[in-house]
Amino acid sequence: MSLINIDNVTLHLGGRLVLDQVSMTVEPGEIVTIVGPNGSGKSTLMKVVIGALQPESGTVTRQKGLRIGYVPQKLHIDPTLPLTVRRFLSLPKRVSNDAAHAALADAGVGHLCMRQMTDLSGGQFQRVLLARALLSNPDLLILDEATQGLDQSGSADFYSQIETLRQDKGVAVLMVSHELHVVMSTSDRVICLNGHVCCHGAPEHVASAPEYRALFGTGTHGALALYRHDHSHDHCDHDHTYDHSHNHGHDHPQEKAKSA
């Protein structure tokens, strides 16, 4: 049984169609990545997956008893607040020393237990957030642009830790990422979202799909196009009310983005 089964989900926010008949699944132990331009509904879809937003139509089914660990994009901590990593892991719920040490070790930062949160580098901080997400021994990890702000080698290290976790613990991973070069090497399946599911499948399949190329270009240029997109909003001013021009004849967004 799938861990998550999203079936034909439609949702408007502020009068705008944000998710249009989106379907997707996450199977046990697989790494699924959502890519898409700014404003294409990626974060909204994540909120639907964790149950923070309810769709207007369609269904969201989570495996019974599913444990989800969520790693946010960032978390603001008051810089004047003295807070060690160890204490942070016990907020809001106290955890044992053993559990805290195990989670930190699994996230690759076992040595940082007694450091101040405010002294951590960006990469260390994200790993502590990862450790916090691991405390519940999740079946599914959700990462929403968890490496934003890290340099290329920092984010490559982070994703390699994620792959190790999947291997060692069999945890499934659903992530949003703008880093196409990393996504293409670490994911089992990629879902390209632009309000609707434009295309989906194995990374090589998606990278060569016309719908994906229309959005991101080809090869490394694709990654660069997305990067540029991220930093200057000039080449794609989607307001996603929205734009079906990239649909290229894919008139069946309800086709489920799942493995065969």
Ligand SMILES: Nc1ncnc2c1ncn2[C@@H]1O[C@H](COP(=O)(O)OP(=O)(O)OP(=O)(O)O)[C@@H](O)[C@H]1O
């Ligand atoms: N609470 C809200 N009320 C109204 N509109 C919203 C709300 N949340 C999101 N939106 C709109 O929904 C659309 C999708 O937003 P979402 O954050 O899901 O996109 P995204 O793909 O994650 O974007 P990005 O890559 O920039 O993070 C955007 O047009 C956004 O402005």
